[in-house]
Amino acid sequence: MNVVATAAREGKLTGDQCFRLLARLWTLKRMMYYVYGGWAQGINLNEYPPTVAYLFGRQTYDESTHEMQFCDEILKRRWARTQRQLFDHPYGRFGTATRTGAYVFCLRALANYPHNIRIAALNLGPKVIELVWTESFANSLRDEGLRALFSSQQPETLSHVLMGKLQAERFLQKSIDIELARRLSAETRRDYLFFLEETARFVLGLEEEKGEVTVSADID
Amino acid sequence: MDMPGLKIDHERCTECRMCYVVCREININAVVVSSTARHFLEIDERCIYPKCTVCLMYCPAEGSIVETVSGKSMVPPPAEVWTENRRWPRIP
Numbered sequence: 001m002n003v004v005a006t007a008a009r010e011g012k013l014t015g016d017q018c019f020r021l022l023a024r025l026w027t028l029k030r031m032m033y034y035v036y037g038g039w040a041q042g043i044n045l046n047e048y049p050p051t052v053a054y055l056f057g058r059q060t061y062d063e064s065t066h067e068m069q070f071c072d073e074i075l076k077r078r079w080a081r082t083q084r085q086l087f088d089h090p091y092g093r094f095g096t097a098t099r100t101g102a103y104v105f106c107l108r109a110l111a112n113y114p115h116n117i118r119i120a121a122l123n124l125g126p127k128v129i130e131l132v133w134t135e136s137f138a139n140s141l142r143d144e145g146l147r148a149l150f151s152s153q154q155p156e157t158l159s160h161v162l163m164g165k166l167q168a169e170r171f172l173q174k175s176i177d178i179e180l181a182r183r184l185s186a187e188t189r190r191d192y193l194f195f196l197e198e199t200a201r202f203v204l205g206l207e208e209e210k211g212e213v214t215v216s217a218d219i220d
Numbered sequence: 221m222d223m224p225g226l227k228i229d230h231e232r233c234t235e236c237r238m239c240y241v242v243c244r245e246i247n248i249n250a251v252v253v254s255s256t257a258r259h260f261l262e263i264d265e266r267c268i269y270p271k272c273t274v275c276l277m278y279c280p281a282e283g284s285i286v287e288t289v290s291g292k293s294m295v296p297p298p299a300e301v302w303t304e305n306r307r308w309p310r311i312p
Contacts, residue, residue, distance in 0.1 A: 065253055065259050068240065068252075068253045069253050069255065069259075072249070072252045072253055075249045076249075076252070076264075081247075082247045082249075083244055083247070083249075084247075145255070148255035148256075149255045151255075152254075152255040152256055152257055152259065155257055
């Protein structure tokens with residue numbers, strides 16, 4: 001994403017490339033409904049203090065806000081005429097055999113773990129990276145509307161990171177849980193970086209890597 | 221651009237997002253999330269009020285949508301806007 005940010009800073013990002021970027025980010029954000037839906041089913045009543053459930057609800061709401069913002073911006077700029085068109089558009093379509101799909105399914109699979117472990121994995125892994133690159137975009141983009149969009153998302157993403165920190169500190173007690181959270185965080189971080197790389201290549205029109213790609217998640 | 225006929229009173233709005241959902245549903249897309257830190261919902265110039273009053277029909281928070289010019293509260297919707305043909309306008 002650094003390459004995309006550099007292109008943005010130099011004013012080389014075309015309208016079509018911005019559309020590709022927003023559409024791909026929108027695709028991920030809307031898939032978070034699917035992820036969090038699965039996670040919410042795994043929260044048992046009275047398992048955690050009500051604040052944990054509230055903060056999780058808040059995070060779901062925030063992701064929804066971001067998804068709405070991306071879609072709003074695309075529709076406002078008439079890159080797609082309706083939301084339905086955007087769902088069908090090649091830029092906004094969700095593909096299962098993609099890195100976006102791999103990341104989403106990786107997150108969805110975390111529904112099998114206790115809430116504190118999976119929230120630590122997401123919020124102390126990919127969310128930290130998201131915070132950094134959105135900040136970089138907010139500072140790089142020349143387009144005022146897009147700059148405002150990315151900088152307005154910063155407070156929520158930061159609050160998600162802080163929530164991950166709170167949950168890890170308060171509810172991860174056993175060493176086995178701590179180790180598990182660490183491994184899952186590394187895995188989700190790796191898959192998120194895969195997603196970002198795919199997105200950057202897609203935005204800039206670079207050729208995709210062929211064949212099987214293996215990257216260490218620094219867990220062994 | 222014309223000024224939208226309706227605006228949201230953020231003192232009363234509960235941010236339930238029903239206006240956003242229905243406006244998006246009928247492809248007018250005039251209700252947007254603002255790119256400010258608070259992410260208020262706003263109504264932009266794509267609003268075709270009084271031809272469409274769908275957001276007023278679904279808004280649960282009294283007084284949260286007002287007429288821009290007169291400042292008159294439109295929630296709950298007054299009788300003159302409560303008509304079937306205005307509820308679901310035909311969009312070209």
